[in-house]
Amino acid sequence: MSSYDDLNWQAQQYVLGEMSAEELAAFESRLADDEAACEAVVAASALVLALQAAVPDTSVPRLVESEPVCLGSAPSERPPERRNPWMSVAALTMSLAALLCLGLVQVPTGPSMASRDTVDAAALVSLWHTGMVDDAEDVDDSEDALDPAGSVAVPGWMLAAVSIEAGANDPVQEN
Amino acid sequence: MSEGGGPATGQPVGGQSAGDERLTSECVRALYEVHGHALLVFLTGVLRDAELAQDVCQMTFQRLLEVGHGARLESIRGWLFKVGFHEALACRRKAARFEKVKRQVAGADEAGLETGLVELVRAEDVTRIRELVTRLPPEQQAVVRMRMHEGKTFATIADEQGVPIGTVLTRMRLALEKLQKWYGRD
Numbered sequence: 415m416s417s418y419d420d421l422n423w424q425a426q427q428y429v430l431g432e433m434s435a436e437e438l439a440a441f442e443s444r445l446a447d448d449e450a451a452c453e454a455v456v457a458a459s460a461l462v463l464a465l466q467a468a469v470p471d472t473s474v475p476r477l478v479e480s481e482p483v484c485l486g487s488a489p490s491e492r493p494p495e496r497r498n499p500w501m502s503v504a505a506l507t508m509s510l511a512a513l514l515c516l517g518l519v520q521v522p523t524g525p526s527m528a529s530r531d532t533v534d535a536a537a538l539v540s541l542w543h544t545g546m547v548d549d550a551e552d553v554d555d556s557e558d559a560l561d562p563a564g565s566v567a568v569p570g571w572m573l574a575a576v577s578i579e580a581g582a583n584d585p586v587q588e589n
Numbered sequence: 590m591s592e593g594g595g596p597a598t599g600q601p602v603g604g605q606s607a608g609d610e611r612l613t614s615e616c617v618r619a620l621y622e623v624h625g626h627a628l629l630v631f632l633t634g635v636l637r638d639a640e641l642a643q644d645v646c647q648m649t650f651q652r653l654l655e656v657g658h659g660a661r662l663e664s665i666r667g668w669l670f671k672v673g674f675h676e677a678l679a680c681r682r683k684a685a686r687f688e689k690v691k692r693q694v695a696g697a698d699e700a701g702l703e704t705g706l707v708e709l710v711r712a713e714d715v716t717r718i719r720e721l722v723t724r725l726p727p728e729q730q731a732v733v734r735m736r737m738h739e740g741k742t743f744a745t746i747a748d749e750q751g752v753p754i755g756t757v758l759t760r761m762r763l764a765l766e767k768l769q770k771w772y773g774r775d
Contacts, residue, residue, distance in 0.1 A: 422766065422769060432743065464718040
C-alpha cells in the first residue's frame with residue numbers, strides 16, 4: 415500500500431470515528447500542520463457524506479439477509495432423484511381425491527351447485543373405490559354433469575387416473 | 590485571484606497596501622467561494638456534526654477577516670484548514686455542553702441537522718455514489734451497507750458475517766479506495 419493510500423485510509427478511519435485514542439491523537443497532531451492530511455480528510459468526509467446521503471435507496475445486496483447457499487441443496491446442484499413414476503401418479507390421484515372429499519376442488523357447474531358438487535364428487539370417489547361406478551342411485555341425476563340416462567358421469571381425469579392405476583396393478587380398481 | 594482582490598503570489602492576501610490591517614469583505618467572500626465548501630466538508634469530518642461545522646466555518650472566515658491579511662495567497666487554503674481545525678478542537682472541548690444543546694435542538698427539529706448534511710452533498714453526487722456502490726463486489730457492498738447505512742461497528746459486522754475483523758477492515762478499505770477513485774473522477 416502506498417503512503418497516499420495509507421493517508422487516505424487513515425483519513426477515512428478518522429472521519430468514521432474508527433481510530434483508537436492513540437491513533438486519534440497522532441492523526442490530529444498531524445492535521446494541525448499537514449495540509450495533505452487535511453485534504454485527505456476533505457476527500458474522506460465528502461465520500462462518507464455522500465454514502466450516508468445515499469442510504470435510503472441504495473440497492474445493496476444483502477448478503478447477511480439472503481438465504482444461505484448450501485452446497486448441494488440448490489435444485490440445480492442436487493442429483494436427480496430416482497423415483498417410481500407411478501408413485502407420483504398415485505400420490506397425485508390420492509391428493510385430488512382428498513381435495514374432492516374436503517370440497518376444495520369444485521366441479522365447475524355454477525356457484526349455486528358448490529355444495530352439491532362436493533357431495534357428488536365425494537359420491538363419485540366413493541363409488542370409484544367400491545367399484546360401483548354404474549350405480550347411480552345415490553347420486554343426484556338432475557345435475558348437468560350427470561349422464562341423461564341416469565348413470566354417473568365420471569370425470570375424464572378420474573378415468574385417466576384409473577387407467578394408470580390399472581396399469582400399476584392397483585387392487586382398488588375394478589373395472 | 591485578482592477579481593477577489595487577491596494579489597499575485599508571494600504577497601499578502603488583502604491586496605492592499607502594507608498599512609492596511611484587514612481584508613475587505615469582497616476578498617473574504619471570494620475566498621469563501623473558492624475554499625468554503627472544502628473547509629466545511631473538512632470540519633464536518635472532524636466534528637461529525639453538520640451544524641457545528643457550519644458554525645466553526647463561519648468563525649474561521651471571521652478570523653480570516655480579522656487576521657487573515659498576513660497570510661500568503663498560496664498558503665491561504667492551508668491557513669484556513671489550520672485555523673478551522675484549531676477552532677474545531679476548541680469547540681469539541683466544550684462537547685458536553687454542545688451535545689446537550691444539540692440534543693435539545695435535535696429533539697425540536699431533527700430536520701435541521703439533516704438539512705445541513707444534505708446541503709453538503711449534491712443530488713447528482715448521491716445518484717453517482719449509489720451507482721458506484723453497485724459496482725463493488727458483493728462482500729464489499731455488504732460491509733459498506735452495514736457500516737454506513739446500519740451504523741454497525743466492524744466487530745459486529747465481523748460477527749454477523751462470520752469472518753475475522755481484519756477481513757472486514759480490508760473489505761472496507763478496498764471499497765473506500767475504489768469509491769474514492771471513482772468518485773474523484775469527473
